[in-house]
Amino acid sequence: MSHISPEEIHGKTLLRGVLPGEPVPYYLQSGDGESFEVSGQLWTVIARSADTGGDFDAAFVTGRRGSHSPFHALPGAHRSFFVLSGQIQVWIDTDAGVQSRVLTRGDSVTVPPATLFGYRMLAEGSRMLMYSAPGGALDALLARGAATGKHYYSAQAPAAEQLILPDTATVADLPDVVAGDQWDDVRPAGVEPYFLRNLEGEHRAWPDAINTHVVRPANTGGRYFAVDTFSAPSPYIIRHFHAHHTENFFCLAGRVWLWVNGEEVLLTEGDFLHAPAGTIHSFAIAGHGTRMLGILASGVFEPFFDVTSQPTEDKVYTEGLIDPSIIFAGIQGAPDLDLHVVGPPPERVFAPGV
Numbered sequence: 001m002s003h004i005s006p007e008e009i010h011g012k013t014l015l016r017g018v019l020p021g022e023p024v025p026y027y028l029q030s031g032d033g034e035s036f037e038v039s040g041q042l043w044t045v046i047a048r049s050a051d052t053g054g055d056f057d058a059a060f061v062t063g064r065r066g067s068h069s070p071f072h073a074l075p076g077a078h079r080s081f082f083v084l085s086g087q088i089q090v091w092i093d094t095d096a097g098v099q100s101r102v103l104t105r106g107d108s109v110t111v112p113p114a115t116l117f118g119y120r121m122l123a124e125g126s127r128m129l130m131y132s133a134p135g136g137a138l139d140a141l142l143a144r145g146a147a148t149g150k151h152y153y154s155a156q157a158p159a160a161e162q163l164i165l166p167d168t169a170t171v172a173d174l175p176d177v178v179a180g181d182q183w184d185d186v187r188p189a190g191v192e193p194y195f196l197r198n199l200e201g202e203h204r205a206w207p208d209a210i211n212t213h214v215v216r217p218a219n220t221g222g223r224y225f226a227v228d229t230f231s232a233p234s235p236y237i238i239r240h241f242h243a244h245h246t247e248n249f250f251c252l253a254g255r256v257w258l259w260v261n262g263e264e265v266l267l268t269e270g271d272f273l274h275a276p277a278g279t280i281h282s283f284a285i286a287g288h289g290t291r292m293l294g295i296l297a298s299g300v301f302e303p304f305f306d307v308t309s310q311p312t313e314d315k316v317y318t319e320g321l322i323d324p325s326i327i328f329a330g331i332q333g334a335p336d337l338d339l340h341v342v343g344p345p346p347e348r349v350f351a352p353g354v
Contacts (some may be wrong), residue, residue, distance in 0.1 A: 004022065004023060004024065004053075004276070004278070005278065006241060006242075006243045006277050007052075007278065007279025008278065009024065009025070009241075009261075009276055009278025009279055010241070010261065010278055010279075011207065011261070011279065012024045012025055012261060012270055012279075013261065013263070014026065014027060014260045014261060014263045014265065014324060015027070015185070016028075016265070017029065017032050017046075018032075019033065019034060019046075019050075019051050020051055021050050021051065021328075022050065022051070022285065023051060023052055023053035023055075023246075023276045024276065025260050025261060025273070025274060025275055025276065025279045025281075026051070026273070026274050027258075027260075027265050027267075027271070027272070027273045027274075028046050028271065028272045028273075029270075029271050030268070030269065030270025030271055030348065031151040031270070032044075032046070033045050033046040033059075033060070034048075034142070034147050035147060035148050035149070035150055035204035036142075036144065036146060036147055036148060036164075037150060037153055037154060038141070038144075038147050038163060039063075039067055039068070039069070039162060039163045040063055040064045040066065040067030040121075040153065040157065041061055041062065041063035041064070041067045041121070041153060041163075042062045042063070042148075042150060042151075042152060042153040043059050043060075043061050043138075043141060044060040044061075044062070044151075044200045045058075045059045045138055045141070046058050046059060046060065046272050046319070046342075047059075047136065047138070047141060047248075047272075047274060048133075048138065049134075049135030049136055050273065052135055052207055052215060052246065052274070052276070052297075053181060053276065054068055054134055054135045054136075055129075055133060055134060055135060055246055055285075055297045055298075056131060056132060056133040056134065056135050056137050056207075056223075056224065056246075056295075056297050057131075057132045057133075057136065057137050057138040058130065058131045058132070058248070058272075058295075059129075059130050059138060060126065060127060060128070060129055060130075060270070061128050061129075061130055062125065062126070062127045062152065062153060062154065063115070063121040063125075063126055063127075064121065064123055064124055064125075064153055064157065065122065065126075066120065066121065067120070067121045067122045068118065068119060068120035068121065068124060068163075068174060068262070069117075069119050069120075069163045069332075070118055070162065070163065070165075070171045070172065070173065070174065071091060071116050071117070071118035071171070071172040071173060071174050071175060072116065072118060072165055072169050072171045072172070073093075073113075073114050073115055073116045073169065073170040074113065074114070074132075074166065074168070074171075075113055075114050075116065075168050075169075076113055076134070076136065076168075077113055077132045077133070077134070077136070077137040078110075078111070078113055078131040078133055078220045078221065078223050078224075079110070079111045079130060079131065079137065080108060080109070080110045080111070080130075080131050080132075080133065080215055080224075080226060080295075081108060081109050081110075081119075081128050081129070081130050081131075082107075082108045082113070082128060082129045082131075082214075082226075082278040082293065083104060083105055083106065083107045083108065083126075083127075083128045084101045084105060084127040084128055084129060084252070084270075085105055085125065085127045086104070086105075086106065086121065086122070086123035086124070086125055086126025086127060087103070087104055087121075087122040087123040087126060088102070088103050088104075088119050088120070088121055088122060088126050088128060088334075089101070089102050089103075089120045089122055090103055090109050090117070090118070090195070091117065091118045091119070091174060091175055091177060092101075092109060092111060092115060092116070092117050092193040092195075092354065093115055093116035093117070093193070094192070094193050095192070095205055098175045098177045099177070099180065099195075099218045100175075100177045100178065100179040100180060101180060101182070101184065101195050102179045103177050103195070104198070105198065106197070106198025107195065107197050107198050108195070108196050108214055108215075109193070109194070109195050109196075110193065110194055110196070110215055110218075110219055110220070111193050111194070112191050112192065112193060115193050115284075116170065117170065117193070118174045118175075120174065122315075122354055123306055127224060129250065129293075130257060131224070131226070131295055133220065133224045133297055134223065134225040134243055136145055136166075137166070138252050139166065140164050140166045141164045142166070143309065144164055152210070154229055159277050180264055182195075183197055183200075184186055184196055184197050184200065185197055185200035185201070186200075186201075187201045187202060187213060187214070187216065187219065188219065189218060190218055190219070191218070191219060191220065191221055192219075196214060199212060199228075199230070199315045200212075200315070201214055201312065202311075203212050203227075203312050203314060204305055204306065204309035204310065204312065205309055205310045205311075205312040205313060205314065205317070206229075206309050206316055206317075206327065207234070207320075207326075207327070208231060208232040208233075208234055208319050208320065209229055209230065209231035209232065209234065209285070209317050210229070210230045210231075210303055210312070210315065210316060210317045211227050211228070211229050211309060212227065212228040212229075212230070212312060212315075213225070213226075213227060213305070214226040214227065214228050214293075214308065215295075216299075216302065217298070217299025217302050220299070222298055222299040223297060223298060223299070223300055224289045224295055224296060224297040224298065224299065225295070225296055225299050226293060226294065226295045226296075226303075227293070227294045227296075227305060228252075228291060228292075228293055228294075229291065229292045229293075229294060230289070230290075230291050230316060230317055231285045231290050231291075231292070231317060232285065232288055232289075232290075232317060232319050233284075233285050233286060233287065233288060233290075234284060234285045235284050235345060236257070236259060236283065236284040236345035236346050236348070237282050237283060237284070237345055238280045238282065238341050238343070238344060238345055239280055239341070239342050239343040239344070239345065239346055240257065240280070240281070240282070240339055240340055240341045240342060241277075241278055241279055241280045241281065241340050241342065242277055242278075242279075242301065242338045242339065242340070243253075243278065243338055244275055244277060244300050244338045245277060245297060245298055245299075245300050245301050245321070245338055246274070246275065246276045246277055246296065246297050247279075247281070247294060247296050247301075248272070248273070248274050248275070248294065248295045248296070248297075248322065249272065249273045249275070249283065249292060249293075249294060250271075250272050250292065250295070251267035251268055251269055251270065251271045251272075251290075251291075252269065252291035252292065252293055253269055253285040253289065253290060253291040254269075254285070254287035254288070254289055254290025254291060254292075255267065255268055255285075255286035255290060255354075256283055256284070256285060256286065256290060256292050257283065257284040257285075257286050257348070258273055258282070258283050259282040259283070259284075259346040260273065260275065260279060260280070260281050260283060261279060261280050261281070262280075264346075264348070264349060264350040266286070266350075266351070266354065267292075277353075280338075280342055282345060282346055284348075286354065287353060292316075292325060296338060300338050301337070301338055301339075303334060303337060303353070304330075304331075304334075304337050304339060307333060307337075308326065308327040308330035308331060309326065309330070309332070310325075310326065317337055336338075
C-alpha cells in the first residue's frame with residue numbers, strides 16, 4: 001500500500017506523461033509509459049509497483065500477427081487481460097482441462113495465481129491491457145534494462161525471442177487445443193480462470209449509463225475489481241476522495257473529463273489516469289457511447305456500485321432511464337462506503353466547449 005497518507009495526496013499536483021516512481025496521481029496519454037519490444041510485441045508499462053505502492057502492475061501489449069507468449073503460470077499474481085483491438089487466441093488451464101477462445105474487442109480473460117495461461121495474436125496490431133495484482137509481475141521485464149523509445153512494434157519481424165517472465169514462472173509450450181465457440185456470458189462466483197465476452201456479465205443501471213461487472217473482488221481474493229461503464233454524456237459528479245482504495249481510469253472509447261486535485265484532464269481512447277487513495281477527484285462523460293474501464297484496488301468499494309444503481313438485463317444504456325436520485329439515496333443509505341465528499345461537482349474551466 002501507499003506510504004503517503006491520504007491527507008498528503010490531497011495536495012499533490014497531477015503528474016503528466018511520466019511514471020512517478022511513487023504512489024501519487026498521474027496521467028498518461030496513449031503510448032506514454034516505459035516501453036519494451038520483445039517477441040514481436042511492444043509492452044508499454046503504465047504502472048509499476050513503485051508507482052502504485054506495490055498494489056498492482058499494468059501494461060498495454062501490442063503485437064504483430066503470430067506473436068505469442070508461452071503457456072505459463074505466475075505463482076503470486078492475479079491477472080486480467082482486456083482485449084482492445086484485433087483478435088487474440090487465449091488458452092487457460094481449468095478444472096475441466098485446457099480451454100481456448102478467440103477474443104476480440106471488449107472480451108477479457110481473468111487468470112488466478114499459478115494458473116497456466118498463454119496467447120497468440122491472430123491479427124496484425126492486436127492490442128490488450130494487462131492488469132496484475134499485487135505488483136511485481138512485470139519486474140523481470142523491467143529489469144531487462146532495454147527500454148525503447150518506440151511507440152509501436154518494429155515493421156520488420158524480430159529474431160526469435162522468448163517473452164521475459166520471472167524466474168518463478170512455470171513455462172511450457174502452447175497447447176494444441178482448438179479454440180471453442182462458447183459464448184462466455186457468466187462471471188463465476190469465486191476464484192477461478194474465466195473468459196467473459198464483450199458487454200456480458202452483471203449489469204447495473206445508472207442514469208444514462210450501464211455498469212458491467214467484468215471482475216468482482218470475489219474473483220480475485222479481494223485484490224481488485226473491474227467495472228466497464230458505458231455511458232451517454234453526463235456532468236461532473238461530486239468531488240470526493242477514498243481513504244482506503246485506489247481508483248484507475250482507462251478510456252476505452254469516447255471522452256472522459258477528470259478533475260484531479262483541482263486540475264482538469266481529458267481522457268480519450270487509450271489514455272490512463274491513476275488516482276491513489278486520497279486523490280480528490282470527479283469525472284464527467286463528454287461523448288455519446290463513451291466506455292470507461294475502472295479498475296479498483298482493493299475490493300472495498302464494491303458495494304458502492306450496488307447501492308447506487310438498479311439491476312438490469314440490458315447490455316446498453318437507455319438515455320433517461322433511471323432517476324438520478326437513486327445514486328444519492330444509495331450513498332445516504334450506506335454510510336460505511338469508503339467515500340468522502342468534499343464539495344459539489346466542479347465547474348468546467350478547461351476547454352468548456354469540448
